[in-house]
Amino acid sequence: MRLITKFTLFMGLLAPIAAHAGSLTIKGSDTMVLLGQRWAEDYMKKNPSTTVQVTGGGSGTGISALINGTTDICQASRAMKDAEKEKLRDRYATTGTEIPVARDGLSVYVNAANPIKELSLDQLKLIFTGKITNWKELGGADAKIILYSRENSSGTYVFFKEHVLKNADYSSRAQSMPGTAAVVNAVAKEKNSIGYGGAAFAKGIRVLSVKKDDTSAAIAPNLAHVQDGTYPLARPLFFYVRNKPAGDIKSFVDWVLSKEGQDIVTQVGYFPLK
Amino acid sequence: MIRAMAKIALTLSLSLFLAAPAALAQTAPPTTAETAPTADTATNKASTDASSAAPAQTAGQSEAEATPATAPAGNEMAARLEALEAKLAGLEEAHNATDASVSALKRLKVSGYIQGRYEHSEASANGLKSDGKTVANTDRFLVRRARLKTVYDGVNAEYLLQIDATGDGVTLKDAEATFVDTWSPLNIRLTLGQFKVPFGYELLQSSADREMPERAAIVRAYFDGERDRGLRLTARYEFLRLAVALINGNGVKDTATYKSTALYGTNDPNKFKDFSGRLGVDFGTVTGGVSAYLGRGPMSTTVTSGATSTDPVTISYDYKRRTRLGADVQAYLDVPEVGGLALKGEIIWGSDSAIDWNGVPSNPATNVRKLGWIVTAVQNIGDYLGVVVRVDQMDPNTSKDKDKVTTVGGGLLGYASNNLRASLIYQHPIEEGTSVSDDSLIAQLQAKF
Numbered sequence: 001m002r003l004i005t006k007f008t009l010f011m012g013l014l015a016p017i018a019a020h021a022g023s024l025t026i027k028g029s030d031t032m033v034l035l036g037q038r039w040a041e042d043y044m045k046k047n048p049s050t051t052v053q054v055t056g057g058g059s060g061t062g063i064s065a066l067i068n069g070t071t072d073i074c075q076a077s078r079a080m081k082d083a084e085k086e087k088l089r090d091r092y093a094t095t096g097t098e099i100p101v102a103r104d105g106l107s108v109y110v111n112a113a114n115p116i117k118e119l120s121l122d123q124l125k126l127i128f129t130g131k132i133t134n135w136k137e138l139g140g141a142d143a144k145i146i147l148y149s150r151e152n153s154s155g156t157y158v159f160f161k162e163h164v165l166k167n168a169d170y171s172s173r174a175q176s177m178p179g180t181a182a183v184v185n186a187v188a189k190e191k192n193s194i195g196y197g198g199a200a201f202a203k204g205i206r207v208l209s210v211k212k213d214d215t216s217a218a219i220a221p222n223l224a225h226v227q228d229g230t231y232p233l234a235r236p237l238f239f240y241v242r243n244k245p246a247g248d249i250k251s252f253v254d255w256v257l258s259k260e261g262q263d264i265v266t267q268v269g270y271f272p273l274k
Numbered sequence: 275m276i277r278a279m280a281k282i283a284l285t286l287s288l289s290l291f292l293a294a295p296a297a298l299a300q301t302a303p304p305t306t307a308e309t310a311p312t313a314d315t316a317t318n319k320a321s322t323d324a325s326s327a328a329p330a331q332t333a334g335q336s337e338a339e340a341t342p343a344t345a346p347a348g349n350e351m352a353a354r355l356e357a358l359e360a361k362l363a364g365l366e367e368a369h370n371a372t373d374a375s376v377s378a379l380k381r382l383k384v385s386g387y388i389q390g391r392y393e394h395s396e397a398s399a400n401g402l403k404s405d406g407k408t409v410a411n412t413d414r415f416l417v418r419r420a421r422l423k424t425v426y427d428g429v430n431a432e433y434l435l436q437i438d439a440t441g442d443g444v445t446l447k448d449a450e451a452t453f454v455d456t457w458s459p460l461n462i463r464l465t466l467g468q469f470k471v472p473f474g475y476e477l478l479q480s481s482a483d484r485e486m487p488e489r490a491a492i493v494r495a496y497f498d499g500e501r502d503r504g505l506r507l508t509a510r511y512e513f514l515r516l517a518v519a520l521i522n523g524n525g526v527k528d529t530a531t532y533k534s535t536a537l538y539g540t541n542d543p544n545k546f547k548d549f550s551g552r553l554g555v556d557f558g559t560v561t562g563g564v565s566a567y568l569g570r571g572p573m574s575t576t577v578t579s580g581a582t583s584t585d586p587v588t589i590s591y592d593y594k595r596r597t598r599l600g601a602d603v604q605a606y607l608d609v610p611e612v613g614g615l616a617l618k619g620e621i622i623w624g625s626d627s628a629i630d631w632n633g634v635p636s637n638p639a640t641n642v643r644k645l646g647w648i649v650t651a652v653q654n655i656g657d658y659l660g661v662v663v664r665v666d667q668m669d670p671n672t673s674k675d676k677d678k679v680t681t682v683g684g685g686l687l688g689y690a691s692n693n694l695r696a697s698l699i700y701q702h703p704i705e706e707g708t709s710v711s712d713d714s715l716i717a718q719l720q721a722k723f
Contacts, residue, residue, distance in 0.1 A: 069689070090480075
């Protein structure tokens with residue numbers, strides 16, 4: 001019994017103070033980092049006693065942080081994989097709580113000077129797997145296609161691979177960019193390039209309309225098409241937490257889902273849930 | 275990293291370089307009628323100043339002639355810009371090459387864990403047990419597990435090697451050469467090598483994740499060492515999970531010895547291959563499965579020395595048909611304001627039935643059937659503490675009475691981080707027959723990466 005008492009005290013010493021009251025960490029999706037920062041800024045203005053820290057790194061990095069216990073909330077632009085859920089379950093005996101917080105139309109960017117205005121999912125797959133390498137094959141100029149992609153820790157990279165490439169490998173010619181802003185910047189400078197990323201970053205470049213197949217109509221990633229799901233690359237953006245939200249986490253999540261929080265979604269350039 | 279920093283530095287210097295004319299314009303003295311320009315208007319202001327100077331020139335003077343000092347500066351600037359752009363292009367190429375190397379290295383994952391432990395048992399005694407070989411003392415410090423695992427995630431291939439380096443030497447745990455299917459929706463993986471036998475839940479659960487220090491008695495009785503060599507196929511589709519394997523059936527712990535030497539070592543003592551498989555479901559908060567193991571092999575080997583040292587030894591086998599069946603279920607609940615609660619149950623039944631062998635009729639009296647079950651509850655308290663309780667029972671021979679042993683165990687778990695877990699576990703075996711004082715206490719610190 002004395003041994004147990006000693007051990008309990010030892011445990012108390014080992015365990016660092018759990019999440020400081022009034023302090024929240026958010027880690028994950030680069031697509032969502034601007035949105036997260038805006039939410040954090042506005043929330044802290046209304047709740048000065050709460051500190052919200054937001055960092056990016058990619059959805060994969062955020063999910064790892066959630067499993068490792070180094071973040072309270074994970075922002076992810078893709079759903080958690082089975083293997084990630086299993087890791088969370090092994091450690092915390094929970095499968096985590098998934099909370100959709102906004103919607104995005106994953107956008108395909110080309111340079112503003114590019115005459116191409118729409119592509120089908122099949123064409124995009126052929127482009128990004130390296131089967132189509134020249135714009136003239138798509139009715140454009142006789143110029144080599146320059147591919148800009150993301151790093152594999154990015155949720156956008158995974159979503160695009162699953163939904164456009166149908167899990168095929170990206171072309172080895174695709175250049176990995178560290179963030180969506182870098183993709184947009186590169187596409188804006190390189191006339192013959194193509195890239196992809198969140199709708200909120202689409203500035204100074206042309207966003208293509210996307211056809212589900214060759215016979216479908218081309219759909220632009222706008223509010224109506226993203227919310228009703230007719231845009232082929234519409235996707236939810238998530239918060240993931242380990243347990244059912246409680247305390248500071250619940251207060252923040254509730255505010256994000258409120259009209260005030262959803263208005264910020266629109267201001268940043270994404271689409272609100274409703 | 276250094277290349278990336280160099281690239282950033284170069285980009286910054288380019289930016290500064292391009293901003294230089296604006297900065298120079300800021301430092302130019304304002305005309306008499308003007309106030310000092312603000313930073314935002316500096317560039318425009320400088321242009322205006324140049325225009326206002328134009329009327330003083332003769333009509334035939336070109337703009338270049340009017341500003342003889344700035345033309346060489348402009349050329350020099352363009353040349354420097356060109357040189358910097360060339361340097362940047364070179365660095366970009368180098369960066370891409372480095373990026374490709376780093377991407378290849380990212381496929382290599384190294385992980386491991388060490389379990390340092392102190393054990394205390396009521397049954398402990400000084401010296402050796404009556405067999406004259408086994409140490410009777412179990413009050414001791416030990417390194418229970420020291421694992422190092424390397425995985426390389428290749429193209430349609432996976433290399434996996436795990437070794438255990440404890441005080442008893444380095445042993446091979448897992449060595450898997452796997453073909454990975456990336457085309458079908460079944461996520462098929464075909465492995466040839468040494469791996470855990472696909473059966474049940476607790477056997478397959480990693481020792482780094484398991485809350486109790488050791489597996490339950492029924493699992494240890496049937497799958498001591500947990501692993502075997504063979505061919506394994508796994509697949510998953512939606513909520514279904516399948517793992518089947520053809521294995522030698524001898525396990526990795528050779529219990530047949532002659533003159534203190536393992537008889538079979540890593541060899542398979544017979545041509546029969548055993549089958550083991552588990553069909554499971556995973557609904558997230560509820561998982562489970564059914565398992566079966568079917569095989570044949572020598573359950574005992576007796577080697578008798580000849581009368582003299584030159585006489586040949588006599589070897590006799592006791593061949594049996596091995597059958598194990600199991601079912602397991604796990605449920606995960608989120609207790610509000612407390613944390614995750616895991617409830618796990620498993621039952622295993624097994625039979626070793628004597629079979630005729632080499633003209634020798636079987637002896638049904640040697641048949642043995644075992645039955646065991648395990649119930650475990652783990653309650654997390656916040657992110658840093660947990661409580662575990664496990665009750666397991668094993669009936670080593672269902673034909674005999676008063677031989678069941680039920681073990682009640684439980685304790686505290688503490689997580690300083692995801693890399694460090696401390697546990698204190700007390701176990702109390704309850705013997706159905708003669709009671710024995712063999713309670714045990716285990717304090718363990720696990721560090722993993």
